[in-house]
Amino acid sequence: MKKKSASVWLVARWIIILAVLIAIYLPLIMIILYSFSTARSVGGDFGSFTFALYENLFKNDNLLAATKNTLIIGLVSAFISTILGTTAAIGIHYMRRKVKGVVETSSQITVVNAEIVTAMGFFLLMLFLRETVGLPVNKGMVWLIIAHTVITTPYVILTVSPRLKQLNPNLLEASMDLGAGPMRSLLTVMLPQLAGAMVSGFALAFTLSLDDFVVTSLNTSANIDTISTYVYAGLRHNLKNDIRALSTIIFVIVLAVLIAFNIMKDKKAKQQKLK
Amino acid sequence: MSLVKKFQEDGNVDAHENEVIGESANVSLKRSENIIEVKGVTKVYDGVTVLDNLSLGIKRGQFVTLLGPSGCGKTTLLRCIAGFETPTEGEIYISGVPITDVPPFKRPVNTVFQKYALFPHLNVFKNVAFGLKLKKISDPTAKKGVRKYTKAEIEEKVNNALKLVGLEDYGHRDVNSLSGGQQQRVAIARAIVCEPQVLLLDEPLGALDLKMRKEMQIELKKMHERLGITFIFVTHDQEEALTMSDIVVVMNDGAIQQVAWPKKIYDEPSNAFVADFIGESNIFTGVMTKDFVITILNKSLKCVDKGFEKNEKVDVVVRPEDIIITESHGNGQFDGEVLSTVFKGTYYEMEVLASDYEFTVQSQKEFKQGSKVSLEIEPDNIHIMKKRLTINKYIGKVVAENAVEFCGGTFEIPTTDYEVGDEVIVYVPFTAVELTDDEEDGVIGANVTQSVYRGTYFQVQVFTDSDDDFYIDTSDEWDMDDRVGIKIDASQVRLERYSPEEEKSNEEEQK
Numbered sequence: 001m002k003k004k005s006a007s008v009w010l011v012a013r014w015i016i017i018l019a020v021l022i023a024i025y026l027p028l029i030m031i032i033l034y035s036f037s038t039a040r041s042v043g044g045d046f047g048s049f050t051f052a053l054y055e056n057l058f059k060n061d062n063l064l065a066a067t068k069n070t071l072i073i074g075l076v077s078a079f080i081s082t083i084l085g086t087t088a089a090i091g092i093h094y095m096r097r098k099v100k101g102v103v104e105t106s107s108q109i110t111v112v113n114a115e116i117v118t119a120m121g122f123f124l125l126m127l128f129l130r131e132t133v134g135l136p137v138n139k140g141m142v143w144l145i146i147a148h149t150v151i152t153t154p155y156v157i158l159t160v161s162p163r164l165k166q167l168n169p170n171l172l173e174a175s176m177d178l179g180a181g182p183m184r185s186l187l188t189v190m191l192p193q194l195a196g197a198m199v200s201g202f203a204l205a206f207t208l209s210l211d212d213f214v215v216t217s218l219n220t221s222a223n224i225d226t227i228s229t230y231v232y233a234g235l236r237h238n239l240k241n242d243i244r245a246l247s248t249i250i251f252v253i254v255l256a257v258l259i260a261f262n263i264m265k266d267k268k269a270k271q272q273k274l275k
Numbered sequence: 276m277s278l279v280k281k282f283q284e285d286g287n288v289d290a291h292e293n294e295v296i297g298e299s300a301n302v303s304l305k306r307s308e309n310i311i312e313v314k315g316v317t318k319v320y321d322g323v324t325v326l327d328n329l330s331l332g333i334k335r336g337q338f339v340t341l342l343g344p345s346g347c348g349k350t351t352l353l354r355c356i357a358g359f360e361t362p363t364e365g366e367i368y369i370s371g372v373p374i375t376d377v378p379p380f381k382r383p384v385n386t387v388f389q390k391y392a393l394f395p396h397l398n399v400f401k402n403v404a405f406g407l408k409l410k411k412i413s414d415p416t417a418k419k420g421v422r423k424y425t426k427a428e429i430e431e432k433v434n435n436a437l438k439l440v441g442l443e444d445y446g447h448r449d450v451n452s453l454s455g456g457q458q459q460r461v462a463i464a465r466a467i468v469c470e471p472q473v474l475l476l477d478e479p480l481g482a483l484d485l486k487m488r489k490e491m492q493i494e495l496k497k498m499h500e501r502l503g504i505t506f507i508f509v510t511h512d513q514e515e516a517l518t519m520s521d522i523v524v525v526m527n528d529g530a531i532q533q534v535a536w537p538k539k540i541y542d543e544p545s546n547a548f549v550a551d552f553i554g555e556s557n558i559f560t561g562v563m564t565k566d567f568v569i570t571i572l573n574k575s576l577k578c579v580d581k582g583f584e585k586n587e588k589v590d591v592v593v594r595p596e597d598i599i600i601t602e603s604h605g606n607g608q609f610d611g612e613v614l615s616t617v618f619k620g621t622y623y624e625m626e627v628l629a630s631d632y633e634f635t636v637q638s639q640k641e642f643k644q645g646s647k648v649s650l651e652i653e654p655d656n657i658h659i660m661k662k663r664l665t666i667n668k669y670i671g672k673v674v675a676e677n678a679v680e681f682c683g684g685t686f687e688i689p690t691t692d693y694e695v696g697d698e699v700i701v702y703v704p705f706t707a708v709e710l711t712d713d714e715e716d717g718v719i720g721a722n723v724t725q726s727v728y729r730g731t732y733f734q735v736q737v738f739t740d741s742d743d744d745f746y747i748d749t750s751d752e753w754d755m756d757d758r759v760g761i762k763i764d765a766s767q768v769r770l771e772r773y774s775p776e777e778e779k780s781n782e783e784e785q786k
Binding site for chain 1: 321357358359378379380381384385386388389390391392393394395396405406409410465466469
């Protein structure tokens with residue numbers, strides 16, 4: 001009797017787990033599956049297996065331009081925000097206790113803020129700068145890079161700060177004590193310790209930028225599309241089948257990066273254990 | 276201070292070459308008696324005074340230890356010398372050059388940190404070479420009169436430094452792969468390779484185990500002799516301080532308690548704090564009946580001190596090993612009974628109850644628990660120290676016919692001669708204060724910061740929420756950091772009219 005009920009629970013557990021996994025992955029699986037089909041819409045008659053959608057993808061100039069824009073915005077904003085975020089994290093780390101708490105918290109408020117509010121904020125700021133202050137700013141690439149840098153910098157701070165807390169508290173002092181000025185100490189002593197965290201911060205900032213739709217759509221100009229705005233536009237007008245192939249590629253890239261990242265982490269942990 | 280000077284008069288000044296102290300120091304390289312001169316340094320952190328108007332001179336070539344309980348300001352003082360902290364007030368000189376505003380990377384000192392602070396991304400060799408690569412040395416043949424070390428010079432110096440700390444073959448090793456003791460050696464090599472005028476050591480042995488610690492103590496001492504540079508060593512371990520140093524600076528509450536060579540610190544502590552902190556001691560309150568006669572525990576004893584006022588109350592310290600213990604013969608200075616005996620390796624430590632006082636006595640000879648003994652103290656071994664305060668002094672305000680407000684509380688004290696609103700000086704004898712277990716029972720709340728046994732009573736220091744100190748003489752023992760309430764016996768309190776100018780002149784007199 002007891003055994004039976006135990007096995008019933010075991011089966012129930014697996015059913016729940018499977019149900020959850022299916023709920024998570026079904027949409028992705030559908031898209032991936034139909035990216036290899038001639039079907040007109042996802043879920044319809046599968047038709048026959050084909051790479052045609054992928055071929056179309058590389059013939060679609062609009063999409064290639066959007067991809068280029070996305071990469072430029074992502075890489076440039078991630079690069080700037082990594083530098084800004086790291087220096088900010090170091091600055092915050094060495095602050096007096098009382099001020100530190102205030103600055104730390106205020107640097108993280110935008111992380112929890114609703115994105116639509118941030119997006120509106122950028123839009124209105126742009127208008128304010130242009131109309132009232134008279135600066136030559138406009139919606140478009142440069143403004144998007146600025147906006148993405150601002151959004152992602154707090155995440156870099158968030159990634160670098162824990163590493164700083166692990167460091168020996170006297171490290172910077174030891175360097176200065178041995179005759180290195182503040183800038184040299186920062187570059188030759190602090191940066192090597194933070195390199196790993198900075199790479200993680202860069203990766204996070206880049207992914208966030210890649211992913212962003214809300215801020216981008218409100219702050220981009222009519223002729224500049226990123227992947228996310230391109231996909232959205234495609235959905236609204238007439239779902240272009242190419243998007244299935246595009247989504248699959250993005251998913252595969254993200255998956256590959258994730259796996260590579262984990263392998264790297266494991267290796268590092270093993271190395272440290274060996275020491 | 277004067278003690279150090281006296282001790283140092285016959286010490287010869289080390290003709291150590293002055294190093295380049297950044298650009299500014301090139302101009303005025305004065306050679307002075309003291310390599311380090313700390314003048315009136317005060318450091319306040321978020322309203323808390325960590326160093327209080329502290330002055331200290333350190334002679335070239337000496338091994339000086341800053342000793343004191345945690346929080347006494349010793350590390351802050353070291354950090355001020357290193358340049359990691361800027362004094363709120365006061366000046367610091369190195370070789371006669373004011374360096375208070377010179378950043379750490381331009382000071383001719385190097386630091387060994389408690390947690391080593393080695394650079395994890397560099398191997399042992401590169402860690403040690405770090406400072407050398409940055410250093411500019413004077414060379415008349417070079418373009419600007421200064422040049423950097425060559426690779427070969429760096430290699431030679433690094434290898435010599437590693438040899439000195441016994442890590443010759445460790446250059447290529449990853450610093451994370453070394454043991455704590457080895458890491459500390461690398462940290463020392465990294466600092467001394469720069470040939471500083473002063474080596475600062477911030478509890479460098481604190482993280483090592485006992486055996487390693489003892490070894491390093493001896494090695495550091497040897498290194499000091501070989502290098503001939505000044506060492507400033509911070510520790511809370513009194514044994515470490517006494518074994519290693521030429522001069523010990525005992526600190527408490529951000530102020531220097533005593534500066535002297537180790538033997539003197541031990542034999543002639545300048546006050547009860549030093550006596551209590553250094554070694555074990557029997558501390559009594561005594562009365563100087565006349566010159567060369569002291570009364571403790573109602574017994575008149577001969578002593579070697581004079582120059583006190585007649586019947587002046589004093590603190591008396593007798594070291595446990597200075598008490599001669601014999602089988603009871605009935606007419607010892609003190610006759611009593613052994614309460615406990617503990618074997619301590621080379622001697623026995625006994626608690627003896629005599630004249631209502633628990634003496635701590637150390638002797639080679641064991642006396643069993645319960646046996647009757649007589650105690651004798653040679654006049655030479657009775658150390659007499661001026662009692663510091665016996666009265667707490669505060670400034671308060673009369674708020675009612677029988678109430679005075681001070682230290683953040685309102686106390687019931689008759690105020691017949693004063694009007695409401697008058698400012699008064701309130702004198703509260705140590706014996707007039709009562710501590711209560713429950714904070715609610717007292718008029719104001721406070722934290723116990725120190726408790727010293729004075730023979731027949733404890734002298735307890737508490738710190739109130741309004742940042743005032745209270746000293747209390749009490750028969751109860753209180754633990755550090757206990758939260759207590761303060762009550763005051765109004766009949767013992769004396770009031771005096773307060774006028775700010777008079778107050779100033781009085782203070783100066785006391786100094």
